Amino acid sequence: MTKSTRTELINEIQRLADELGHPPSTTEMKTHGEYSEVTYYNHFGSWGDALEAAGFDRDASRGTITDEELINDLERVAADEDGYVSMNTYDEHGTYSAETFTRRFGSWGDALEAAGLPAEPRRDRDTQISDDELLDELQRLADELGKTPTFAEMQASGAYSAATYTKRFESWNNAVEAAGLEPNT
Incomplete structure (x- = not known):
């Protein structure tokens, strides 16, 4: 699989927006687009940032789902x-x-x-992990891969859920930078 460029990703958002008649949501991109939502998060840090890069309001796709x-x-x-x-x-x-x-x-x-569903229980494993342990694991995986891991690579091969990093550091790129690594572009 070839690595996608930012230009290709932006062009795909614009193509799908033309097809749909509105900027796509992440779900619409997942369903109808050429690239996964994770690819956009890895390149831009958030879906809103990807929409802005494509020339749309960062909240343009919000509200299309009730x-x-x-x-x-x-x-x-x-x-x-x-x-x-x-x-x-x-x-x-x-x-x-x-x-x-x-x-x-x-x-x-x-x-x-x-939705009237039970609240998510505290995850003892995730809540007992220190920031230093998370960052050490991110650096360990970077050493193993020979490059900065992506969100998907952490999810697939890391000791902790990639979502734990985004919860703790507010974004994947913030976690990467806190570990002293260069974010993927």
């Missing part, structure tokens, strides 16, 4: 998971991105509450 559609899909996934849904589980089985819920409802817990 709260009811989001809650219905969350309930569908919860039914398959015996009532409890983590962000990672939702990202694996849901139609939309868990990030869409946190942007729309304020937090994952607030989204679960809006």
Whole structure:
């Protein structure tokens, strides 16, 4: 697989926006686009930043999905998971991105509450990990790969969930920089 350039990614957002008649959401990109949402996060840091780079308002795709559609899909996934849904589980089985819920409802817990689902339990393993341990693991994986790991590479090969890094450091690129590594561009 060839590495995508920022220009190719921007062109794909613009192509899909022309096709849809509005800037695409991450779900629409996942469903109809050539590149994955993770590729955009790796290159731009966030979907909003990718939209801005393509010449759109960073919140342009927000609102194309109703709260009811989001809650219905969350309930569908919860039914398959015996009532409890983590962000990672939702990202694996849901139609939309868990990030869409946190942007729309304020937090994952607030989204679960809006759907009448049990709040996400504290993850002892993730909450007991120090920032230093997270950064050491990021550096270890970078040494193993011979380059700065991507979000997807951490998710696939790291000792901790990549989502833990984005929660703790507010973005993948912030975690990478805190580890003394260069973000992927």
